[in-house]
Amino acid sequence: MGIKSSWLSNDETSLIQACIQGNRAAQQKLFEVYSPKMLGVAFRYANSREEAEDMLQEGFIRIFQKLNTFRFQGSFEGWIRRIIVNTAINHIRKYQNLKYECEIEEAYYIPAASSDAIASMYTREVIQLLHDLPLGYRTVLNLYAIEGYSHREIGEMLGIEESSSRSQYTRAKSLLQKRLQKLEEYGIAENDKASHQ
Amino acid sequence: MTRLRINRSLEEELARKAEDFRVEPSQGLWESVASQLPAKKPFPFKKVFLGTGVAAIAALSFLLPNPKPNTPVVEEIVQSTELTLDAANSISETTTKPRTKSIISSSKLISEAEVSHQEASLISVWQPISEITGLTAQIAEPEIQLSPSSPIAIAASKPSVTEFNKRSWFNRDGLNLVISSSLDQSYRNMIAKNDLSAEVVNRREASDKMLTGYRIGADLRYYLTNSFSVGLGFHYGSWGENLGITNGIHTPYYDSLGRANGHNPTEMYRPGTTHRYSNQYRYVEIPLMFFTERPVGQNLSLGAGLGMSAIYNDARSCLNYDYQMSHYVKDPGIFRTWNSNLMAAVQLRFQSSENLSFLAGPSIKYSLFSTFRESYPVDQHQYAISWNFGFQWKLFQPKPKHRLN
Numbered sequence: 001m002g003i004k005s006s007w008l009s010n011d012e013t014s015l016i017q018a019c020i021q022g023n024r025a026a027q028q029k030l031f032e033v034y035s036p037k038m039l040g041v042a043f044r045y046a047n048s049r050e051e052a053e054d055m056l057q058e059g060f061i062r063i064f065q066k067l068n069t070f071r072f073q074g075s076f077e078g079w080i081r082r083i084i085v086n087t088a089i090n091h092i093r094k095y096q097n098l099k100y101e102c103e104i105e106e107a108y109y110i111p112a113a114s115s116d117a118i119a120s121m122y123t124r125e126v127i128q129l130l131h132d133l134p135l136g137y138r139t140v141l142n143l144y145a146i147e148g149y150s151h152r153e154i155g156e157m158l159g160i161e162e163s164s165s166r167s168q169y170t171r172a173k174s175l176l177q178k179r180l181q182k183l184e185e186y187g188i189a190e191n192d193k194a195s196h197q
Numbered sequence: 198m199t200r201l202r203i204n205r206s207l208e209e210e211l212a213r214k215a216e217d218f219r220v221e222p223s224q225g226l227w228e229s230v231a232s233q234l235p236a237k238k239p240f241p242f243k244k245v246f247l248g249t250g251v252a253a254i255a256a257l258s259f260l261l262p263n264p265k266p267n268t269p270v271v272e273e274i275v276q277s278t279e280l281t282l283d284a285a286n287s288i289s290e291t292t293t294k295p296r297t298k299s300i301i302s303s304s305k306l307i308s309e310a311e312v313s314h315q316e317a318s319l320i321s322v323w324q325p326i327s328e329i330t331g332l333t334a335q336i337a338e339p340e341i342q343l344s345p346s347s348p349i350a351i352a353a354s355k356p357s358v359t360e361f362n363k364r365s366w367f368n369r370d371g372l373n374l375v376i377s378s379s380l381d382q383s384y385r386n387m388i389a390k391n392d393l394s395a396e397v398v399n400r401r402e403a404s405d406k407m408l409t410g411y412r413i414g415a416d417l418r419y420y421l422t423n424s425f426s427v428g429l430g431f432h433y434g435s436w437g438e439n440l441g442i443t444n445g446i447h448t449p450y451y452d453s454l455g456r457a458n459g460h461n462p463t464e465m466y467r468p469g470t471t472h473r474y475s476n477q478y479r480y481v482e483i484p485l486m487f488f489t490e491r492p493v494g495q496n497l498s499l500g501a502g503l504g505m506s507a508i509y510n511d512a513r514s515c516l517n518y519d520y521q522m523s524h525y526v527k528d529p530g531i532f533r534t535w536n537s538n539l540m541a542a543v544q545l546r547f548q549s550s551e552n553l554s555f556l557a558g559p560s561i562k563y564s565l566f567s568t569f570r571e572s573y574p575v576d577q578h579q580y581a582i583s584w585n586f587g588f589q590w591k592l593f594q595p596k597p598k599h600r601l602n
Contacts (some may be wrong), residue, residue: 022235024231024234027231027234028227028231031227031230032227035222035226035227036219036220036221036222037219039219039220039221039222040215040218040219040220041215043218043220044215044218049220052220053222053223053226056222056226057226057229057230057233060230061230061233061234064230064234094523121214123214123215123217123218124218126211126214126215126218127214127215127218130211130215141211142215144208145207145208145211145212146208146211146212146215148212173207176207177207
């Protein structure tokens with residue numbers, strides 16, 4: 001191949017090339033390097049750890065199958081991440097019925113929760129907060145706020161209108177803010193933080 | 198405005214927290230992934246297929262500018278034989294050898310084979326004549342006014358006799374029957390027709406891309422010239438694939454889903470490596486091929502052909518993945534439809550007798566099998582490399598077109 005990119009170290013390039021050649025040890029190394037972070041990505045879309053591992057498994061099989069199409073340009077982690085996210089979305093579309101219903105009055109109530117609440121929480125608590133959102137809301141919030149996809153792209157990925165993606169996101173964020181505000185009111189976040197210390 | 202700032206900040210905080218989030222996979226997850234990966238890099242069938250195609254095209258381009266067809270050569274020889282009769286008669290008058298005249302005068306009808314025989318006779322005639330009369334140098338001179346293409350002139354040059362012999366056996370004009378068979382090895386690439394079937398494709402790609410098969414058939418090949426022929430045939434063939442499967446998930450949900458769709462839950466499988474299952478297909482095809490040939494040695498010709506065929510495919514005993522049920526299920530009618538092929542072939546033909554010749558050579562074939570089945574909407578692009586062998590029998594020989602007066 002012989003193509004090198006400033007994004008990739010020599011070791012990483014060699015590892016990828018070995019994986020393309022079907023070297024099983026190199027493939028295992030690649031899996032070990034990226035699987036914890038990618039399982040974290042899949043976990044945000046899944047309902048359970050088991051489902052997240054299913055997504056991860058399917059995603060890595062696809063990664064190894066498509067690795068020869070990687071052009072050694074741009075971030076390799078970003079390339080892997082896109083495949084994992086797409087796999088998770090396909091998985092959700094196949095196995096889950098994306099529903100966006102929730103308590104309407106709750107969704108439209110937009111409290112003025114600050115991001116300080118999130119900043120003061122542990123990562124796992126934030127993920128748990130995301131997990132508690134309805135699947136449809138959580139999916140759009142993940143794709144827009146965390147992955148950085150546009151509403152047009154999200155619409156194409158989920159098979160919904162762009163305007164639907166916007167409205168779902170607004171509702172998801174409102175619901176999240178309301179729950180954050182409750183946490184602030186009850187000081188749960190602070191207590192949790194103290195208990196972890 | 199304040200709210201916008203806060204919201205943006207909320208998103209940033211979410212992204213930052215999510216970026217830090219890591220989960221260690223369970224023990225055995227890598228083994229599960231590895232079991233669904235191909236053991237080694239697959240044979241580069243696409244490259245070999247394309248390479249063979251390029252070679253076939255190159256062979257065609259080499260063969261197409263073939264020398265002038267055989268028929269004019271025969272006509273030329275026949276016409277010049279008439280001139281030769283006069284020349285030979287005039288020569289024979291100066292000799293006391295009676296057999297010269299008798300041989301030539303007995304030539305009433307010259308067919309393709311007989312021309313060859315007469316040519317040989319003329320050589321044998323010419324040699325004693327030249328011995329007796331010592332006219333070799335004079336006859337070879339232009340002032341003798343023999344046609345340059347006359348058999349006597351040809352006889353003066355031994356290689357042209359060989360050339361003529363080649364053309365004589367090479368000429369297959371008329372209708373020929375070709376009985377042939379082949380052993381096939383194929384590579385398959387599947388293209389999903391929608392997002393949901395993409396996963397089907399990805400799962401199958403890991404286990405079954407290689408196919409093996411055979412074909413038998415009969416073709417009628419008509420030679421338009423001595424070097425160009427067209428063939429129409431009827432073939433029967435079969436191909437099979439090995440699937441990697443594992444036991445199905447037997448939960449009440451999947452079992453009831455399978456029954457609702459007319460499947461036996463005990464015959465539902467998941468992709469995996471526990472067992473191998475052989476999917477068998479059979480087909481009939483009607484090929485139309487265009488061939489060009491050229492002599493490459495004594496009784497041997499090299500040919501190349503291009504063509505296409507209509508193919509009707511049928512499944513004999515098949516499992517196909519159904520993404521709606523996430524299982525392989527039996528669906529024998531899924532590819533029961535007409536499709537199309539493109540083919541290219543190279544062949545060596547060995548002439549063993551007047552009417553019989555034997556054929557052998559490689560060929561490549563591209564096939565497209567499509568299904569619009571909701572549970573399996575894919576295009577299957579199949580690239581086959583085959584080794585063909587068979588024989589060719591001349592069904593009839595055209596009537597002779599030329600008579601000597």
